[in-house]
Amino acid sequence: MKKIKLYLDFDGVILDTITVTYQMIEEQELKTRDEIIKFFQTLDWNNLIKTAPIMNDSVNCIRKLIDSNRFNISILTHVNSKGEAEEKIKMINKKFPEISIIPCPKRIDKCDFVNPINSILVDDYLGNLEKWQAKGGISVKFSDKNKQNNKFITITKLDQLLNIDFNMNKEKVYKRV
Numbered sequence: 001m002k003k004i005k006l007y008l009d010f011d012g013v014i015l016d017t018i019t020v021t022y023q024m025i026e027e028q029e030l031k032t033r034d035e036i037i038k039f040f041q042t043l044d045w046n047n048l049i050k051t052a053p054i055m056n057d058s059v060n061c062i063r064k065l066i067d068s069n070r071f072n073i074s075i076l077t078h079v080n081s082k083g084e085a086e087e088k089i090k091m092i093n094k095k096f097p098e099i100s101i102i103p104c105p106k107r108i109d110k111c112d113f114v115n116p117i118n119s120i121l122v123d124d125y126l127g128n129l130e131k132w133q134a135k136g137g138i139s140v141k142f143s144d145k146n147k148q149n150n151k152f153i154t155i156t157k158l159d160q161l162l163n164i165d166f167n168m169n170k171e172k173v174y175k176r177v
């Protein structure tokens, strides 16, 4: 059977970098758009990756997905700086040497950076999922708190991908949820 191309988001799917950075923004009382842009451009990702909690057992789940041999997996992640890309690449290469990581500049949509057609994107951000599906991709919503979404298949743990039959036609994949 042909392996399905599977793209996994990083922030809010693999590591909980989002909660940690929001806390930092609050503590530093950053308010304006410029302050927040600067914050993300200068953020110490080496330290953040070491301290951010793993989302719902994602590291073990990715290992299971690799071992299942059913997917051709890449990590597709938005980045704000070169340092962020470097640290994410370092972490993924160390933990999962067999999968690739694609850092996508923040200003470019994920669906325009790689070919979404018949490929799965697992992401916590609805904006990415909507555009992905509109361009012919299969969108899966990751929600750590099991907040169901009526538009997309929703999962709380990455190993739940193993229970979904992606080989049926796309209409059915959407309708079954």
Ligand SMILES: [Mg+2]
Binding pocket: 009, 010, 011, 012, 013, 123, 124, 125
């Ligand atoms: Mg995300």
